Amino acid sequence: MTLTMRAVEVQDDQSLKLVDLPKPEAKGAEVLVKIHAFGVNRGDLLQRIGRYPSPPGASPLMGLEACGVVEAIGPEADRWKVGDKVCALLPGGGYAEYAVADAGSCLPLPEGCSFEQGAALTETMMTVWTNVFDVCALKPGETFMVHGGTSGIGVSAIQMAKQWGCKVLTTAGSEEKCIAAKTFGADRAINYKTEDFEAVVKEEGGVDVILDMVGGDYVQKNINCLNKLGRLVNIAYMQGPKTELMLMPFMLKRLTMTGSTLRARTPEEKRHVRDGVERDFWGMIAEDKINPVVYKVFPMVEIEAAHALMESSQHIGKIVIKTG
Amino acid sequence: MTLTMRAVEVQDDQSLKLVDLPKPEAKGAEVLVKIHAFGVNRGDLLQRIGRYPSPPGASPLMGLEACGVVEAIGPEADRWKVGDKVCALLPGGGYAEYAVADAGSCLPLPEGCSFEQGAALTETMMTVWTNVFDVCALKPGETFMVHGGTSGIGVSAIQMAKQWGCKVLTTAGSEEKCIAAKTFGADRAINYKTEDFEAVVKEEGGVDVILDMVGGDYVQKNINCLNKLGRLVNIAYMQGPKTELMLMPFMLKRLTMTGSTLRARTPEEKRHVRDGVERDFWGMIAEDKINPVVYKVFPMVEIEAAHALMESSQHIGKIVIKTG
Numbered sequence: 001m002t003l004t005m006r007a008v009e010v011q012d013d014q015s016l017k018l019v020d021l022p023k024p025e026a027k028g029a030e031v032l033v034k035i036h037a038f039g040v041n042r043g044d045l046l047q048r049i050g051r052y053p054s055p056p057g058a059s060p061l062m063g064l065e066a067c068g069v070v071e072a073i074g075p076e077a078d079r080w081k082v083g084d085k086v087c088a089l090l091p092g093g094g095y096a097e098y099a100v101a102d103a104g105s106c107l108p109l110p111e112g113c114s115f116e117q118g119a120a121l122t123e124t125m126m127t128v129w130t131n132v133f134d135v136c137a138l139k140p141g142e143t144f145m146v147h148g149g150t151s152g153i154g155v156s157a158i159q160m161a162k163q164w165g166c167k168v169l170t171t172a173g174s175e176e177k178c179i180a181a182k183t184f185g186a187d188r189a190i191n192y193k194t195e196d197f198e199a200v201v202k203e204e205g206g207v208d209v210i211l212d213m214v215g216g217d218y219v220q221k222n223i224n225c226l227n228k229l230g231r232l233v234n235i236a237y238m239q240g241p242k243t244e245l246m247l248m249p250f251m252l253k254r255l256t257m258t259g260s261t262l263r264a265r266t267p268e269e270k271r272h273v274r275d276g277v278e279r280d281f282w283g284m285i286a287e288d289k290i291n292p293v294v295y296k297v298f299p300m301v302e303i304e305a306a307h308a309l310m311e312s313s314q315h316i317g318k319i320v321i322k323t324g
Numbered sequence: 325m326t327l328t329m330r331a332v333e334v335q336d337d338q339s340l341k342l343v344d345l346p347k348p349e350a351k352g353a354e355v356l357v358k359i360h361a362f363g364v365n366r367g368d369l370l371q372r373i374g375r376y377p378s379p380p381g382a383s384p385l386m387g388l389e390a391c392g393v394v395e396a397i398g399p400e401a402d403r404w405k406v407g408d409k410v411c412a413l414l415p416g417g418g419y420a421e422y423a424v425a426d427a428g429s430c431l432p433l434p435e436g437c438s439f440e441q442g443a444a445l446t447e448t449m450m451t452v453w454t455n456v457f458d459v460c461a462l463k464p465g466e467t468f469m470v471h472g473g474t475s476g477i478g479v480s481a482i483q484m485a486k487q488w489g490c491k492v493l494t495t496a497g498s499e500e501k502c503i504a505a506k507t508f509g510a511d512r513a514i515n516y517k518t519e520d521f522e523a524v525v526k527e528e529g530g531v532d533v534i535l536d537m538v539g540g541d542y543v544q545k546n547i548n549c550l551n552k553l554g555r556l557v558n559i560a561y562m563q564g565p566k567t568e569l570m571l572m573p574f575m576l577k578r579l580t581m582t583g584s585t586l587r588a589r590t591p592e593e594k595r596h597v598r599d600g601v602e603r604d605f606w607g608m609i610a611e612d613k614i615n616p617v618v619y620k621v622f623p624m625v626e627i628e629a630a631h632a633l634m635e636s637s638q639h640i641g642k643i644v645i646k647t648g
Contacts, residue, residue, distance in 0.1 A: 135578075215571065234575060241572040247539065248565040250583035251558060254459075257581045259574035 006323070007061055007096035008303050010048050016303050023098045024059065025072070029267065030100040031080050031088075032072035036115035037297070038094040039065045040306050040319040041123055041152065042213075042236070043263070047092075048307070054092035055264050063094020064263065066101075067109060067118035077103035085109035087122040089270060091263055095303070097323050104271030107278055110285035117292035120318035121285065124156035126270075127235060127262050129277045132157060132211050133164070135258055136231040140165030142208035145201065145225070147171045147218065149181035149189055150316040153235070155293040157211055158184045160281055163289055169207060171197050173313070180316045184293070201225040209233075216240045223249050223257070234259040293317030330647070331385055331420035332627050334372050340627050347422045348383065349396070353591065354424040355404050355412075356396040360439035361621070362418040363389045364630050364643040365447055365476065366537075366560070367587065371416075372631070378416035379588045387418020388587065390425070391433060391442035401427035409433035411446040413594060415587055419627070421647050428595030431602055434609035441616035444642035445609065448480035450594075451559060451586050453601045456481060456535050457488070459582055460555040464489030466532035469525065469549070471495045471542065473505035473513055474640040477559070479617040481535055482508045484605055487613055493528060495521050497637070504640045508617070525549040533557075540564045547573050547581070558583040617641030 004020045011017050026032040044062040046052035054060050070084040080086065080103055087109055088094075088101035109118045132138050138161060146157040149170030161168045162185035170186045172178050178189035188204060190197045198221040201207055206227040212218055216239025222232050223245070230253060249255055262273070284290040295315040298306040299322055306319050328344045335341050350356040368386040370376035378384050394408040404410065404427055411433055412418075412425035433442045456462050462485060470481040473494030485492045486509035494510045496502050502513035512528060514521045522545040525531055530551040536542055540563025546556050547569070554577060573579055586597070608614040619639040622630040623646055630643050 219571065234571065237571060237575070241575075242568065242570050244566065244568045246566050247543065247558065247561060247583065250581065251561070251565075251585050252588075254584040255582060257574065258579060259571065260578040261575050264576075 005097035006300065008063075008300065009061065014048055016048070016307070018301060018303075021096065024093065024100045026074040026077065026100050028074050029076040029078070029103050030074040031070050031077050031086070031103055031106065032098060032100055033066060033068045033086060033088050033106075034071045035066040035068040035094065035097055035099055035323050037067050037119035037320050037322045038063050039119045039123055039152070040310055040321060041065070042310065044095070045307060045310060058091035059093025059099065061093045061095050063092060063096065063099065064090055065119060065123040066090060066094040066099055067115045067122075071098070074100075074103070079103055080106060085115075085118070087118045089122050089126055089262070089274070095321075102267040102270065104267055104274055107274060107282055110282065112286055113292065116294055116297050116320045116322060119320045120152070120292040120294045121156070123262070124152045124318070125160065125277050125281060126273045127153060128157045128160050128211065129280065130262065130273045131233045131235060131260055132161065132209060133280060134273070134276055135260065136209045136233050136256075138164060138166060138209045143167040143169065143205065143227075144209050144211075145169040145171075145207045146211040147214050149184070149186055150177040151213070152318045153211070153213065154181065155184050155317050156290075158186050159290045162186075163281070163284055169201060169204060177316060197221065198224055206230070211235065213237075214239050216243055219243050220245055223255060226253060226255050228253045229255070231256045231258070233257075235261070294320050296320070297322055329421035330624065332387075332624065333385065338372055340372070340631070342625060345420065348417065348424045350398040350401065350424050352398050353400040353402070353427050354398040355394050355401050355410070355427055355430065356422060356424050357390060357392045357410060357412050357430075358395045359390040359392040359418065359421055359423055359647050361391050361443035361644050361646045362387050363443045363447055363476070364634055364645060365389070366634065368419075369631060369634060382415035383417025383420075383423065385417045385419050387416060387420065387423065388414055389443060389447040390414060390418040390423055391439045391446075395422070398424075398427070403427055404430060409439075409442070411442045413446050413450055413586070413598070419645075426591040426594065428591055428598055431598060431606055434606065436610055437616065440618055440621050440644045440646060443644045444476070444616040444618045445480070447586070448476045448642070449484065449601050449605060450597045451477060452481045452484050452535065453604065454586065454597045455557045455559060455584055456485065456533060457604060458597070458600055459584065460533045460557050460580075462488060462490060462533045467491040467493065467529065467551075468533050468535075469493040469495075469531045470535040471538050473508070473510055474501040475537070476642045477535070477537065478505065479508050479641050480614075482510050483614045486510075487605070487608055493525060493531060501640060521545065522548055530554070535559065537561075538563050540567055543567050544569055547579060550577060550579050552577045553579070555580045555582070557581075559585070618644050620644070621646055
């Protein structure tokens with residue numbers, strides 16, 4: 001048993017460095033996971049520049065999701081045993097060879113999935129479930145739109161909404177990405193560089209639920225796209241959170257606008273999300289109805305290149321790091 | 325049986341005039357109500373200046389609520405019989421001696437209530453129920469705020485939320501109105517002319533649900549006042565619907581913002597609201613736990629004076645017109 005692990009640390013100049021750190025211990029309701037692969041998320045890039053710190057009590061390392069094998073069990077952890085292969089949502093700490101995860105934030109690695117594929121599922125499926133299916137209560141037969149259809153969130157949201165029996169619209173920034181979004185199940189992929197998404201959505205009869213991470217001037221356009229009783233949820237404001245809005249459609253169409261982050265939630269809240277994902281969608285992965293979309297796997301030493309790729313937005317699907 | 329009725333009509337110069345019009349007939353699921361009294365609502369003032377027309381199919385007259393006696397029953401109307409005393413929500417047409425109401429939009433006149441008092445209850449209680457208790461799901465033990473605590477909406481919202489077991493905050497524009505709001509049950513009434521409501525609400529520990537009709541710069545202040553998982557609902561934008569917002573609190577506090585109008589809803593939707601009000605609150609009126617607050621009753625010939633009073637905002641509670 002080693003007492004240290006390799007981990008990615010942000011240096012004072014914001015560069016990334018592999019260092020040796022003490023292995024964490026599973027306390028309370030936590031399990032210790034030996035990480036085989038972890039997913040890269042946009043939040044990691046924000047954390048790297050100091051704008052999205054880990055919540056109190058969590059590992060200060062980056063890393064919101066990991067896939068691996070349970071190596072130790074905290075005294076109050078339920079369900080898991082040593083040797084179980086799990087996909088874990090983490091409040092931080094995934095950029096390492098080991099991390100602790102709350103037992104209620106873990107899902108079993110689906111049959112037929114590699115660790116790299118398992119690292120590409122948890123954060124996006126839990127984010128989509130809580131926002132789209134729980135809070136916005138997307139119903140079969142409704143029309144759904146997700147912006148950024150080839151992002152990690154996008155590929156999960158498209159597949160989940162399609163399996164739910166919805167018409168799915170999405171936006172993406174190139175013809176290649178639009179074609180990819182359609183292969184994931186989008187009924188209509190709008191190239192936002194050549195088409196006005198608001199006009200296209202209106203031609204398509206409007207939408208009932210929108211999952212957005214763009215913000216800025218997308219907010220008003222989203223509001224204008226929504227049908228009566230439509231719902232808009234933001235999980236980021238990449239174009240900024242400040243915007244001028246004409247609110248009258250909220251009254252006239254009885255709209256709802258909301259937003260959320262997953263990271264800061266309590267373990268009980270995350271357990272609710274885990275349970276929802278598992279009940280509604282997790283079994284569809286082994287059935288090949290929902291597929292992990294891994295764009296590229298990097299070894300941990302190439303973490304800087306992985307971040308540069310995400311920054312470039314050229315990827316389609318998830319960027320994954322393998323530790324071994 | 326007369327075939328005509330007295331009614332208030334808006335003239336081309338926006339003045340109001342009593343005229344003789346044909347009595348409406350109860351068709352389908354409607355009942356014909358002989359109106360003894362009707363309530364004045366702010367929407368009437370907007371309709372008068374052409375900014376809030378009746379929905380298609382409804383009477384073009386003003387008047388969103390009336391109280392009287394059922395005089396005829398449409399072939400598909402359930403529940404009511406000739407002679408029943410009812411409080412009716414109307415899509416229009418209340419400014420008259422007779423109006424048709426959907427059977428599902430009527431409630432029984434509570435025991436102990438005069439027609440004038442019955443005319444002061446329906447529109448506000450249904451508006452408050454659908455927005456605060458149904459859509460925003462205000463829970464006992466939560467903190468609630470309504471702006472304009474001495475408006476018709478305000479006096480209903482304060483009483484209903486207090487009976488629901490909530491801490492109730494409100495705003496009003498004078499010391500006299502603040503004192504009145506407290507007699508209706510507000511735990512804290514904020515004089516917005518001398519106090520900053522955002523600062524006071526934060527001192528009070530924040531709020532979970534806000535019912536607002538002000539809009540404008542109140543929207544951001546409302547957002548700032550809300551606790552985690554807080555909900556804001558707008559039923560008007562008296563300061564205007566256009567505003568610049570900083571949306572980040574939506575994500576960080578997982579807020580919800582919504583809005584609605586009641587008038588344009590389908591009869592089925594209004595029946596759902598009627599049923600909710602009846603189940604949760606209507607019995608409290610006969611029990612003296614919720615009281616109609618009638619500020620002044622005018623005869624129909626003085627309708628211009630009634631509108632002028634509402635425009636002045638000097639009233640506390642409802643302005644009611646008697647037809648007889």
